[in-house]
Structures are given as C-alpha cells and as structure tokens.
Amino acid sequence: MTRKVGxxxxxxDRVGLSIATVSRVMNGARNVAPATxxxxxxxxxxxxxxxxxxxxALSTAKSRTVATVIPSIEHSxxxxxxxAVERTLAEQGYSLVFAVSNGVAxxxxxxxxxxxxxxxxxxxxxxxxxxxxxxxxxxxRRVPYVFxxxxxxxxxxxxxxxxxxxxxxxxxxxLRGEGHxxxxxxxxxxxxxxxxxxxxxxxxxxxxxxxxxxxxxxAGGKQAARAAxxxxxxxxxxxxxSDVLALGACFALAEAGLSVPGEMSVxxxxxxxxxxxxxxxxxxxxxxxRKMGQEAARQLVERLxxxxxxxxxxxxxxxxxxxxxxxxx
Amino acid sequence: MTRKVGxxxxxxDRVGLSIATVSRVMNGARNVAPATxxxxxxxxxxxxxxxxxxxxALSTAKSRTVATVIPSIEHSxxxxxxxAVERTLAEQGYSLVFAVSNGVAxxxxxxxxxxxxxxxxxxxxxxxxxxxxxxxxxxxRRVPYVFxxxxxxxxxxxxxxxxxxxxxxxxxxxLRGEGHxxxxxxxxxxxxxxxxxxxxxxxxxxxxxxxxxxxxxxAGGKQAARAAxxxxxxxxxxxxxSDVLALGACFALAEAGLSVPGEMSVxxxxxxxxxxxxxxxxxxxxxxxRKMGQEAARQLVERLxxxxxxxxxxxxxxxxxxxxxxxxx
DNA sequence: CGCGCCCGTGTAACCGGTTTCAACGATAGG
DNA sequence: CCTATCGTTGAAACCGGTTACACGGGCGCG
Numbered sequence: 001m002t003r004k005v006g007x008x009x010x011x012x013d014r015v016g017l018s019i020a021t022v023s024r025v026m027n028g029a030r031n032v033a034p035a036t037x038x039x040x041x042x043x044x045x046x047x048x049x050x051x052x053x054x055x056x057a058l059s060t061a062k063s064r065t066v067a068t069v070i071p072s073i074e075h076s077x078x079x080x081x082x083x084a085v086e087r088t089l090a091e092q093g094y095s096l097v098f099a100v101s102n103g104v105a106x107x108x109x110x111x112x113x114x115x116x117x118x119x120x121x122x123x124x125x126x127x128x129x130x131x132x133x134x135x136x137x138x139x140x141r142r143v144p145y146v147f148x149x150x151x152x153x154x155x156x157x158x159x160x161x162x163x164x165x166x167x168x169x170x171x172x173x174x175l176r177g178e179g180h181x182x183x184x185x186x187x188x189x190x191x192x193x194x195x196x197x198x199x200x201x202x203x204x205x206x207x208x209x210x211x212x213x214x215x216x217x218x219a220g221g222k223q224a225a226r227a228a229x230x231x232x233x234x235x236x237x238x239x240x241x242s243d244v245l246a247l248g249a250c251f252a253l254a255e256a257g258l259s260v261p262g263e264m265s266v267x268x269x270x271x272x273x274x275x276x277x278x279x280x281x282x283x284x285x286x287x288x289x290r291k292m293g294q295e296a297a298r299q300l301v302e303r304l305x306x307x308x309x310x311x312x313x314x315x316x317x318x319x320x321x322x323x324x325x326x327x328x329x
Numbered sequence: 330m331t332r333k334v335g336x337x338x339x340x341x342d343r344v345g346l347s348i349a350t351v352s353r354v355m356n357g358a359r360n361v362a363p364a365t366x367x368x369x370x371x372x373x374x375x376x377x378x379x380x381x382x383x384x385x386a387l388s389t390a391k392s393r394t395v396a397t398v399i400p401s402i403e404h405s406x407x408x409x410x411x412x413a414v415e416r417t418l419a420e421q422g423y424s425l426v427f428a429v430s431n432g433v434a435x436x437x438x439x440x441x442x443x444x445x446x447x448x449x450x451x452x453x454x455x456x457x458x459x460x461x462x463x464x465x466x467x468x469x470r471r472v473p474y475v476f477x478x479x480x481x482x483x484x485x486x487x488x489x490x491x492x493x494x495x496x497x498x499x500x501x502x503x504l505r506g507e508g509h510x511x512x513x514x515x516x517x518x519x520x521x522x523x524x525x526x527x528x529x530x531x532x533x534x535x536x537x538x539x540x541x542x543x544x545x546x547x548a549g550g551k552q553a554a555r556a557a558x559x560x561x562x563x564x565x566x567x568x569x570x571s572d573v574l575a576l577g578a579c580f581a582l583a584e585a586g587l588s589v590p591g592e593m594s595v596x597x598x599x600x601x602x603x604x605x606x607x608x609x610x611x612x613x614x615x616x617x618x619r620k621m622g623q624e625a626a627r628q629l630v631e632r633l634x635x636x637x638x639x640x641x642x643x644x645x646x647x648x649x650x651x652x653x654x655x656x657x658x
Numbered sequence: 659c660g661c662g663c664c665c666g667t668g669t670a671a672c673c674g675g676t677t678t679c680a681a682c683g684a685t686a687g688g
Numbered sequence: 689c690c691t692a693t694c695g696t697t698g699a700a701a702c703c704g705g706t707t708a709c710a711c712g713g714g715c716g717c718g
Contacts, residue, residue, distance in 0.1 A: 005470060005471065007673095007674060007675085008674065008675060009674080017697075017698085018697065018698045018699075019674085019675080019676095019698090020676085020677080020697075020698060020699080020700095021696085021697060021698075023675065023676060023677085024676095024677095024697090026675090026676095027676080031695065031696065031697090032696075032697090033695080033696060033697090036696080036697085048466070048469050048470075050442075050445060050446055050470070051446070051674080051675065052387070052673085052674050052675065053386075053392075053446055053447055053448040053675095054383050054384075054386035054387040054390075054392065054448060054673080054674080054675090055383075055387050055673070055674035055675035055676090055703090056674080056675055056676080057382075057383035057386075057448075057675090057703095058381070058383040058384050058387050058673090058674080058675070058676095058702095058703050058704065058705085059674085059675050059676045059677080059702075059703050060675085060676065060703085061383075061703075063382075063383065063447075064447065065426070065447060072412070073402075073408050073411055073412045073415065074405070074408045074409055074412050075408075076403070076405070076408075079402050079403045079404075079405075079408045080403055082402055083401070083402045083403050083429065086402065086427070086428065086429055087429070090428060090440070090443070093443070095426050095428070095443060095444060095447045096426060096427065096428075097394070097424050097425060097426045098415070098425065098427070099415065099419060099424070099425075100412065100415055100416070111419070113379075114419070114422070114424060115424060116379055117379055117380070117382055118382055118392075118393065118394060118424045119382040119383060119386075119448075137377070140377050141334055141377075141379070142334060217602055217603065218602065218603035218606045219602070219603070219605070219606050222606050244603075247603065248603075248606060251606050251607060251608050254608040255608055273546055273547065273548070274546065274547035274548070274573075274576065274577075276548070277547045277548050277551050277577060277580050278580060279580050279583040279584055336703095336704060336705085337704065337705060338704080338705095346667080346668085347667065347668045347669080348668090348704085348705080348706095349667070349668060349669080349670095349706080349707075350666085350667060350668080352705065352706060352707080353666095353667090353706095353707090355705090355706095356706080358707095360665070360666065360667090361666075361667085362665085362666060362667090365666080365667085380704080380705065381703085381704050381705065382705095383703085383704080383705090384673090384703070384704035384705035384706090385704080385705055385706080386673095386705090387673050387674065387675085387703090387704080387705070387706095388672075388673050388704085388705050388706045388707080389673085389705085389706065390673075
C-alpha cells in the first residue's frame with residue numbers, strides 16, 4: 001500500500017466537502033462556518049496533511065524564499081550575518097537558500113541563476129561590485145535585491161551596510177590619536193573584495209600607511225604581519241581589516257617575542273565574539289553584522305509583502321577600546 | 330517594455346511552435362530537429378527566459394532542493410560542514426536551504442516542518458537525538474534523511490559521521506600515553522548536544538577524568554579552563570572537545586601565566602584551520618567535517634536521483650600531533 | 659508504385675493548489 | 689407571507705510547466 005503523500009482532495013473527501021473549502025480553511029479565510037473549519041482542521045491533523053509547496057507557489061506566484069550569495073560561509077563574519085538573516089526570515093515564515101561565490105563574478109552569476117531557477121523571490125548580495133549582467137538579470141525578472149556590507153548613498157541599488165571608507169579612516173585617525181606615526185594595514189585579497197579596497201582607500205585618505213595583503217584567514221594574517229615586521233622602518237601599530245587577520249597577527253607577534261601592546265599595538269575589525277577573550281583583549285572596530293543581516297532581511301520581506309521600495313541603510317561602526325592598543329614607546 | 334516575466338508560451342509564440350517542443354528543448358529531449366532546437370534556444374536567449382520553478386516542480390514532483398538543520402551556523406565546524414554540503418549540491422545542480430535549531434527539539438521540528446512546506450526533498454540533520462515525531466513526520470512524507478556528525482551502526486536511520494565515543498577514548502589514551510594521569514575534559518553543553526554526551530562517555534570509558542562544561546565558544550572555554558585550574562588536584566592536561574574551547578583554554582592559561590605545553594598540555598577537537606597557527610600549534614583531533622558534508626550531500630542526491638538507499642558511513646578521526654601536548658613535568 | 663514505419667511536432671490531460679463567481683438555504687425586513 | 693440579503697459552499701478556471709498520445713509527412717523497402 002504505497003499511499004501517496006496526501007493532497008487537498010484527500011482532506012476534502014474525508015470530510016465530504018469541496019477542495020475550495022479546505023483551501024479556505026488552510027488560508028484562514030473568515031467566510032467558513034466554525035463547525036466546518038473544525039472538521040477540516042481535524043481531518044488535516046488526522047491525515048498529517050501539508051499542502052504541496054509547488055502547487056501553492058504556482059497559483060500564488062510566491063515561494064516565501066529568499067536567497068543570499070556570499071563569498072564564503074566559513075568566514076565568521078558571514079556566518080554571523082547569515083545567522084541573523086536566517087533568524088529574521090524564519091520569524092516571518094520565510095526560508096533562506098544560499099550559495100557561495102568565492103568572490104568570483106562568474107560563480108556569483110551562476111549561483112544567482114540557479115537560485116532564481118529554484119524560486120527565490122528576493123536576493124541579498126554581498127558587496128557592491130557585481131557585473132552589470134547580474135543586475136540586468138535580476139531587474140529583468142523583477143526580483144528585488146540589496147547589496148550588503150556596504151553603504152553607498154550614490155548607488156542605484158539599495159545598499160545596507162557600512163561606510164567602509166569612512167570607518168577605515170576613523171580607525172587610522174584613532175591610532176594616530178594614540179600617537180602612532182607608522183601604521184601598517186593588514187588586509188585580505190583586494191581583487192575579490194570591494195570592501196577591502198574601500199577600506200584601504202579610506203585608510204590612505206587619513207594618513208600614509210603601509211599595506212600588507214594576506215589570505216583572509218589566521219594564516220594569512222600571520223604571514224602579512226611577518227612581512228610588516230620585516231620592514232626596515234617597522235610600524236608601531238598593525239591595523240587589521242578583520243579580526244581573523246588580527247588573531248594571526250597576534251600569533252606572529254608571539255612568535256617574534258613582541259609584546260602587545262607594549263612593543264606593538266594591534267587593532268582589528270568586526271568585533272567577533274572571541275576578541276574580548278584574547279590576551280590582551282583586542283581593540284577592534286565593531287561592525288553590527290547581525291543588525292545588518294536583520295535589517296536586510298526585514299526590508300526584503302516587507303518589500304515582498306507590501307511592495308514598499310527598498311531603502312539604503314547605514315550602520316555605524318564603533319571602536320571598542322580594549323587592551324591591544326597603547327601609545328608607542 | 331516587457332510586462333510579465335515571460336512564460337514558455339511566449340517562447341513558443343515567438344518561434345511559431347508549440348510549448349511542447351519548447352519544453353522538449355529545455356529538457357534536452359533528443360526527438361527534436363536540430364534546426365528547431367537552435368531556433369528555440371535562440372528565442373530562449375533573446376527573451377531571457379527561465380522556466381517557472383514552481384510549475385516545473387509541480388509537474389515533475391521534484392524541487393532539486395535539499396535542507397539541512399543545524400544547531401548553529403556561527404560555529405566554525407558547522408560552517409565548514411555547510412560549505413562542503415553547499416559545494417557538493419551546487420555541483421549537482423541542487424540548492425541548499427537551511428535553518429538553525431539551537432539544539433532545541435521544538436525549534437528543529439518547526440524548522441523541518443517549514444522546510445518541508447518549502448519543498449525540500451531531502452534532509453541532512455545534525456546529531457542523532459531527535460524526537461520520534463520528527464522521524465515519523467519525515468517518514469510519512471517519504472522524504473529521505475540522514476543524521477550527521479555521528480556514526481552509529483545500530484541506528485535505524487543512516488548516520489554519516491564519526492564514532493564520537495571511540496574518538497574521545499582514543500584522545501584520552503593518547504594523553505595517558507604521553508604520561509598524563511590527571512586529565513580534565515572541557516566540553517560544551519550536554520543537554521542540547523548528543524555528540525558531547527557521547528564524547529564525555531567515551532573519555533570516561535578510557536580513564537577517570539574530571540569534566541568541566543562551558544558554552545561552546547571561546548569565552549566558555551576560558552571559563553571552563555579556569556574552573557579546571559582552580560581544582561585542588563590540578564590536572565596536567567586539558568582535553569577540549571572543540572578547538573574553540575581549546576582556544577579559550579589557551580587564553581585562560583596565558584592569563585594565569587601558565588605555559589603550554591610546559592606547565593599544561595592542551596588538546597583540541599576538530600582541527601579547524603587556524604589551529605596550526607596557534608603558538609604553540611595545537612595538537613588536536615582532526616575531524617573531516619568537509620568530507621562528511623560532501624558524503625552526506627552526495628548520498629542524498631544519489632538517493633533522490635536513482636533511489637539507491639542511504640548507507641551509514643564512518644569517518645575516522647586522526648590525532649594531529651603538534652606542539653601543545655608534552656609529557657607533564 | 660504503394661505500404662508501413664519512424665521522426666518531428668502538436669493537442670490535451672495532468673500536477674495540486676487558489677480564487678472568482680454562482681447557487682443555495684436561512685434569516686430579516688417590509 | 690414574500691422578497692432582499694447575507695453567509696456558506698461548490699464548480700470551474702487558472703497558474704506554467706511536463707508528457708502520453710495522436711497525427712502527418714518523408715523515406716525505405718518490397
């Protein structure tokens with residue numbers, strides 16, 4: 001007896017009503033007699049009936065699914081962001097599909113195409129630099145989308161994020177305020193990440209800084225820090241555009257036998273959860289990734305439900321002063 | 330100005346053929362004249378046509394979507410796992426939806442219900458302890474599912490993962506082999522995580538150990554380590570059931586001014602990417618989370634495409650000997 | 659030269675819901 | 689007591705694909 005999964009018709013037959021009535025009960029329409037509604041609900045429970053999502057999506061033209069495309073899921077900052085997006089969407093009864101792009105435009109395009117063909121109703125994209133084809137594709141399908149991690153009031157597309165340029169400049173000014181003249185910036189790959197470029201440019205707008213690139217992980221931070229330490233005119237502070245890089249830098253300093261902040265100041269970006277536990281605790285730029293994710297998800301859902309247009313939103317970063325930055329000797 | 334999104338009918342009209350032919354082209358059926366196929370493909374490209382996923386899912390009863398439910402996305406080990414799952418699914422043209430359960434059974438159940446109602450065709454569940462209602466629900470809907478992070482040959486449900494009990498015992502034996510008599514185990518919350526319970530039991534099966542619980546993050550590891558250090562008969566080795574806890578433990582030791590491994594040995598679990606960069610590099614139990622994710626995804630897709638039954642798979646952990654464990658003084 | 663077969667294509671029946679509209683009985687108002 | 693109205697329900701169209709089946713024309717073969 002291979003019973004089929006159970007359709008609305010089975011429910012209707014069981015209570016001797018039409019499928020229209022069952023559908024009305026499912027959707028909470030008010031023009032159903034209370035007694036009927038109870039009978040139907042009872043049957044639905046008895047049969048463990050769940051409506052076929054494809055059929056529902058077909059007639060309503062809604063899938064209640066939004067997609068995000070991120071460079072990597074293994075990065076804490078994206079994971080944090082995604083967690084917030086998922087939670088917010090779940091609260092509203094939406095589901096989240098995601099794909100990773102590795103920061104490569106073609107992969108991102110392919111991912112969007114796939115997710116579109118999967119029924120995603122809205123997109124949350126990371127960063128700002130995306131091929132024109134991408135936005136054309138999305139526009140053509142009339143699918144709303146936002147860029148995140150970036151705030152750019154001049155962008156034609158709504159951006160929900162930070163002013164990376166300004167934040168980096170602020171961080172540099174902070175370090176200079178502490179007395180640092182020679183600052184080295186440690187950053188991730190520039191070619192696949194427009195935020196990194198914006199931050200570096202921002203830092204340079206505030207003061208001349210040396211820049212060292214490393215992979216966006218602890219090993220990369222360690223290596224970039226080693227390169228910075230090897231400079232003839234050694235810097236007195238390391239400004240890392242990710243806490244992960246900062247952790248690597250701390251390890252490099254430990255290996256080199258340099259104390260923090262005594263012999264070298266270190267500052268991070270992101271304010272990941274563990275930064276307060278470091279010894280010494282890390283001074284870092286707090287970036288409200290969770291709030292950002294929540295806002296992006298909230299706006300997208302609102303747009304989908306009520307049609308209100310998406311609006312850019314800027315989130316401020318704040319410097320969290322802890323123990324890893326001190327005036328140079 | 331194109332109003333609607335464009336349906337198969339628009340494509341058919343444009344080339345003066347029937348929708349059946351267009352559909353055949355879309356699905357690569359071989360009984361289409363090459364000339365016709367080219368014309369149709371040309372029209373599809375010109376119109377930027379993408380088939381409506383809901384309609385397709387409705388008639389084929391396939392959504393090409395797999396779901397995972399994990400305790401948290403912010404945890405590196407899950408992020409790593411999810412990354413592998415996503416990559417594997419993407420290669421096969423499948424999409425990944427996910428929801429987080431926080432390790433709470435009701436949240437997990439609600440998430441599964443939602444994902445089912447979203448069209449997920451298969452499930453990858455984390456851990457082994459799930460309410461009977463959950464498996465009943467899935468069985469009833471005839472949706473295949475696997476448990477991961479756990480290998481249990483006796484389970485009725487296919488499990489793809491490690492033998493947590495045996496691995497923990499192996500770790501304890503390793504530390505004893507290094508000469509440690511007093512070992513403290515640092516673990517995450519037991520009530521929401523059956524793997525943690527299995528590991529603790531495994532450790533105890535190999536030798537009597539003291540156990541300290543902390544939240545599954547760096548702060549939790551730090552706090553649990555402090556508790557362990559405060560013991561009257563201080564342990565000589567800290568076995569941490571997560572690298573994240575181990576990092577916290579290292580910070581606690583740094584604060585207490587204890588050297589690793591001179592005054593205290595530390596061992597982790599997971600072999601996260603940064604563990605090799607720690608100073609000293611962390612000795613840890615490598616858990617092939619990526620391989621596990623890949624295998625779970627691969628099997629699920631195969632099951633969905635060809636119907637072959639899911640099979641449990643065991644992945645071995647291996648101890649990566651680095652610098653953080655040494656014989657006690 | 660005619661028959662049958664196969665190839666390419668179209669017609670129409672589904673898939674399982676939502677929703678419009680009409681019909682029905684009961685009730686209230688004149 | 690008759691009729692207008694309301695509340696409840698069902699019939700059927702529709703969403704946009706897939707696919708079984710029918711059909712017509714060209715070709716090989718007898």
